[in-house]
Amino acid sequence: MIPNTTGERVDDALATTGEHSLSTTAERKAIVEAPGEAPTKDWVIVTRGLKREYDMGGEIVRALRGVDLVIRRNEYVAIMGPSGSGKSTLMNLIGCLDTPNEGEYWLNGTLVSQMSDDALARVRNKEIGFVFQTFNLLPRATALHNVELPLVYAGVSADERKRRAREALDRVQLSDRMDHRPNELSGGQRQRVAIARALVNNPSILLADEPTGNLDSQTSEEIMKVFAGLASQGQTVIMVTHEPDIAAHARRVVVLRDGLIASDDRRAAFAARMGL
Amino acid sequence: MPFFEAIRLALSQIRVQKLKSFFTLLGVVIGVMFLIAVVSIVEGMSRYVEEDFAAKIIGKNTFSFRRRPDINVGNVSDETWREYSRRPRIYEADVAIARGALPPGTVSAVENTTFAYANSQYGRPRQVQVIATEPDYFRIKSYNLTNGRLFSPQEAQLGTPVVVIGTEVASHFFRGLDPIGRELRIGGNTFTVIGLLEKQGNVFGFSLDRMVIGPYKSTLSRVTNPRGDIDALVVQAPTREMIGDAMESVREVMRGFRRLPPARPDNFALETSDAALSFFDELKGKLILFGTALPAIGLVVGAMVIMNIMLVAVAERTREIGIRKALGAKRRDILSQFLVESATLSVCGAAIGIGLGIALAKVVAAVSPLPASVAPWSIALALLVGAGVGIVAGMYPASRAARLDPITALRQE
């Protein structure tokens, strides 16, 4: 069951924001309530009763206590919640960096919650683009080489790699910084390199855990513009953030509390509630 | 990840930390250096023995037909000695039979030799190596003259008392003089010097320039073989492959001539340079064994240092590993990245060691009587050993890196 605090009010203004393409609560509910059933490919992410527990020397920490999350292709979703609510844990599961103790996770219609390490590595390489708070670029490699990295593991030839990496850097307006190393770039530029790297494999989802956490507000806005541009081109984006005004850039806002989804709103409803 | 990519990555890693990399490699560098130096010196000695020793003392592609082996490897038992002394001596009749069996193209010369005192009016008596032989002997041994002439077939036939002498004989008995035409007395007979051999040098301290060579039919044979027998018939085949055939022909005809029933062993010896070389091979084996023990210790220490440094590298680059895994690197990719890195590191050390080893061998060859010769196979071996050490040393660190959990790795500062 997806807890939902608001109804399905259709707002005319939403048509211009892309919210008209959002999945409805009813659609999502129908999918969650069919355990074991493979969703159609249109539903990029489907989790049913996802649980993740950490054993801290006898004391069990329940980071996720049964998360049902359904995301359709082309959605732009923000995940919010207080510190320790399980946002990063959920992102790690969605990003196939971690596996749940319990529950199902379907990515693009494929059950990935029980896959082996190497199979998950392949899924990460093909389906997922990561953007981290701390950028996580290789410090000694140039921007171009950092962006090439996912293609190296995809087995793409060197020429093709260079071509696609240049293209991706072009998309984030960094063509003139290709040969710079991370320490020769500003925070905003580094994050744009990371976005280019996340996009280079044409992933089905772009995952960002606090992408603006290390940036000032002006640079954050810049990065949000990049995300908005990608979303409008049809890229599925899932972003974790603390800041309501950053979350307000997404079309849908999921709030976690104590390892459970507390609310799942359209942007307008969320903004109204937050008084933005 | 493609292999070439991994090597490029490894080299850039080494370039970043040149000094640290160098110290890491010290063990491998020193190990390989000594390996190359030892192998080069042993190889040099072995070339020296095969080319100089075998060619000068025994002759190229030659064997000798004699009563008993001249060169004995190891200890000869009393019983063997008794058997040797029961053997019949070799006389001209035997030599004639043996010669008759030689295939066309072979060259032969009798060789009677002993050490005897010689004297002249210019120098005190001194021991020389006396050789009574035939003209072809010079060809078989590749002895060339710097002065004068060889004795002619007529002189050989007539037993004219003429001799060809080595450089040390000339400088001792005719100091400061032209020896040609002067007289040398050996065993109460007087010989005229007609030729001077070019300098032969020495083999393992044994001088080859103290020879006096004269016709076998001259009175020189009374000095070497008072009983009138013959020490040996030296035979040179045109090629190495033909030695065996020539030897078999001689064996067959001699057994027939001496009426040896099939069950009886030969009562003569057919000796090739192999006998001498097998003795050296044994020595060479021991030298290599001993000479590689030291480098082996260096390599073991080197491997341990590399393993340690790779563990540090894995710890320092945990975050990098996390990033790579997040982007899709499989265990195998991370494993091979670190294995290639440690192998490349170690091969670089081996390459430096090869350079230093060659230099060391050259230095040793320059300051000592030991010769040195760098064998191409030893360079290939050293590179292979380098790669092997790197892979063995990198195995544990690389597998640790490959098994890292991506989330834990990413969280590292």
Ligand SMILES: Nc1ncnc2c1ncn2[C@@H]1O[C@H](COP(=O)(O)OP(=O)(O)OP(=O)(O)O)[C@@H](O)[C@H]1O
């Ligand atoms: N590796 C771990 N071992 C043990 N406990 C963990 C581990 N990772 C997370 N937790 C615990 O799980 C809970 C959720 O953590 P998580 O990192 O998902 O929170 P978050 O919502 O991302 O918080 P923040 O906003 O501070 O980043 C926390 O109580 C945390 O202490």
Ligand SMILES: [Mg+2]
């Ligand atoms: Mg977090």
